[in-house]
Amino acid sequence: MDGTRFDSGRNTSGEDNDESSIEESVGIIEGSALVSKGSRYLRAEGLLGFSAALPTIMLTRLISGKGYGLFALHDIRKGTCLLEEDALVIVRSLSGESRLERCTRIFTMINDLSSKKLDLYSSLHYEIQTLDAESRDYVRRYLIRKQYTPVTLPAALLDHLKLLAIFKTNSVGSKTGTGVFATYSRINHSCTPNIDNSHIDDHELLYAIRDIKAGEEITTSYIDGLTFPKAWRAKTLARWHFVCKCAACAGPQAVEHARRRSMIAQGFVELDQGMREPTNIATSHSKQSHDKLNQAESVAQLCIEEGLVGTDLSRAYRLCSECALVVGQPLKAIEYARQAYEVEVICVGPRIKTKDTVQTWLHQLEALVVEKPRRARHEIEKRRKAAEKIEHEALKRSKKIVDEEAVARQNREAEELEKGAEQRRARQGEMAARVAESNRVAGEEARMEEKRVKEVERTAAKKARRFIRLKGAEAGMDVEKVEALAAQLKGDELIELASGLAEVEDVAKVKILFEQRLQSMLGCEANA
Known part of the structure; x- marks a missing residue:
């Protein structure tokens, strides 16, 4: 390939560039001379017939032998949509x-x-x-x-x-x-491209995946597998009879590039095993799982150092998110998922929606980490209200029984007056026994319900205490202080603290919240 509509003012943040900055952002170059510049001059129907009056700018970089090439005339921000183009011919x-x-x-x-x-x-x-x-x-x-x-x-x-x-x-x-395509087909290849593309039907969209400086050539990748060995890339590019001379293939640091890309490829292979499904937060905390997280973070850093800041970096961040979840660091998992999503939007734009995207994974994590404690609190409150209702009904039944028995007793007392004092005392004793039994049954029911309510509260307190310990460990708090705080708090106080920690994602804010509660605890002890 060698290098219609340019719209360098559009970017993924939804902001529009100033009109003057998008008028002359991209130019088409043949040999060493700029043929045309400015989005207004690069219409498909006029690409070849430029007027001699159009400005010509000489650049220091030559692309002789590569035919056409696209160069930035001004700085272009990461995430900018450089090109939207329909195909000339599509089969x-x-x-x-x-x-x-x-x-x-x-x-x-x-x-x-x-x-x-x-x-x-x-x-x-x-x-x-x-x-x-x-x-x-x-x-x-x-x-x-x-x-x-x-x-x-x-x-x-x-x-x-x-x-x-x-x-x-x-x-x-x-x-x-x-x-x-009239324009996209002219863009040259690099093993470290600065743009990525996506499709909407027959519509081609190009996005800057990093900041592009004025005078820099706009490059794409003709192949998948940029982390594969140089020999494989060269063999694949031979389809276009193209010999890549980018920094990763022929630059002075080509050996270092090859080493980093080999490490990235190997890391992807090792990390991809068994990391595709959401898992419970309390899953494995083993040393092996922590090593996987460190490896995923190293792969992401290598992608940044190597300049592979497109889909490879998004994939690395996704693996970091999955590994963080496995080792019990849900907040870190969410943060890495958000970074992966941001990179994905920069690469393919905000309009591309698929079933298996990083955004879907991010929503799964947020539901797992944030919504679960809320549902637990709701269930506790629901059970407490149910227990109160049962207790109220039991007391109401007991009062009704007592009232009914009192009326019956009065009637029997009137009859007993005629039968004699002895029969009256016997019947009164029998009635008292029945009332006592009824009270005993009602009291037993009330005690059972109270026991069930306390059990629910104890269970909720245990879960809240475990969650507080986990958040304390993530924030780097002293284990003994956290244990002392958790031991002092009771019932609703534990649940309230756990709920507050669940809503805070930043580790520093979590630590501040712990320090405040510890100071409050020390103040209460001093007053005592």
């Missing part, structure tokens, strides 16, 4: 299609182009070596079908081989098919 993927049928469809799409778009397409750099003998044969058979004569066939064959070579050299794959 849908069809299952079971032969190579001859695909070749025919490519020529049909090219023939349907307007004259201006055909000029744009024909101006793209190409390598005729990308066409093998079989492809050349398909072109010949296609032209024979079109009834070209032996006289006109040679010239038509040369023209059509060029058109097919342009497609082979410059095509970019997407979810819907393979396309050639």
